[in-house]
Amino acid sequence: MAKVSKRKAPIKRATKKSSTTAKKSKKKTSRKASTGQASKAKSAKKKSTKKTTKKASGARPSAARKKGLQYGSAGQALAIKAASLKVHHFLGVALGGGKTDKTCVALVDYYPDQNKIFLSRLFERVSTVGEVSSDLQLHKIVTELPGRVESVAFDVPLQLPKCLRCRLKCPGFEACEEPEIKWLWKHYRKRNTKKKPKKLFTPYTERCVEFYMQTELEEVFHPPHALGANVAPLTARAHFITRRLKSPCIEVYPKLSLWRIGRALGISKNHLRFHRHSFGGEESRKIILEKLISEDIAFLYVQDVKNMTANVHAFEAFISALTAVLELKKQCEPRPKGFPADESWISIPKVDVKWSR
Secondary structure, three states, X not given: OHHHHHHHHHHHHHHHHHHHHHHHHHHHHHHHHHHHHHHHHHHHHHHHHHHHHHHHHHOOOOHHHHHOOEOOHHHHHHHHHHHHOOOEEEEEEEXXXXXXXXXXXXXXXXXXXXXXXXXXXXXEEEOOEOOEOXXXXXXXXXXXXXXXXXXXXXXXOOOOOHHHHOOOXXXXXXXOOOHHHHHHHHHHHHHXXXXXXXOOOOOOOOOHHHHHHHHOOOOXXXXXXXXXXXXXXHHHHHHHHHOOOOOOEEEEOHHHHHHHHHHHOOOOHHHHHOOOOOOOHHHHHHHHHHHHHHOOOOEOXXXXXXXXXXXXXXXXXXXXHHHHHHHHOOOEOOXXXXXXXXXXXXXXXXXXXXXXX
16 A cells, blocks of 8 residues: 555656646647737738838729829829819810711810819710711710810811802802902912912812911911812711800811921921821821820820820820810910901911910
């Protein structure tokens, strides 16, 4: 028994020691576990804060930004404050045929106090939907925009030639004494004394302003006649649309507007002459748009730049709207002296366009 007791005694002591060591080891493991859990929690917090900061930094500030990143930090600041600023709205229309989807509309906002221009919306391929004609679709775009539209710039003739507007008994344009016909005769004969004789004008298809652009500018332009084979349907469509509009309408020739704007910015003549060409035209349009951005003339969204680079009609709608802005800023040519009073004049940017206030 004593042996047993002697054996039992050390066993009891051993169990006491083992229990104390076990308790200590449990405390250590619990401390380690707690410190491990704390470190895990801290790391999780750090990760979560990193994620939230990444999300916050990567988040887009406004719904308008969903359309694409905007060039220029000043453009971002003004986009946020746009609702409280004085603004003028302009529409540029590159008109296509009534049965096609080539019509494009550009909405440009001009902030006079900040002297900033934004392309706020670009409507591409305005076309017929079911029994709603493309004419009505275009009319809705113009009339349902928020705010008053300062002017709508069309890239097609808004006035018919003189002979179709005249209600007098016609003696033939060789003997006609109307101011428009006399002006055409004068400039036709003047040109023929300097250069190779030109084909005789036809006052029932062309207007004085088209003749002027061919002969009186620093660059030779060949605008289509108001009732020429290619433009006559567009002229008829423009007359049908504009008679329903309450906003003022102006006529522009995008190729001439682009020439004047581009030369004032030092853009290569080749890019300005060939912006419509199927080969190299996209590159020219991209270079022109990037120059307008780099010179702080216009703030454009990345997606709009891509669309205007790919679609020449969208590009010319934007140029038409820019011409309307220049008209407001008094940066367009006045009517020439001696130009017939009843003949319409188009908006042509000045040679030395100034974008400052």
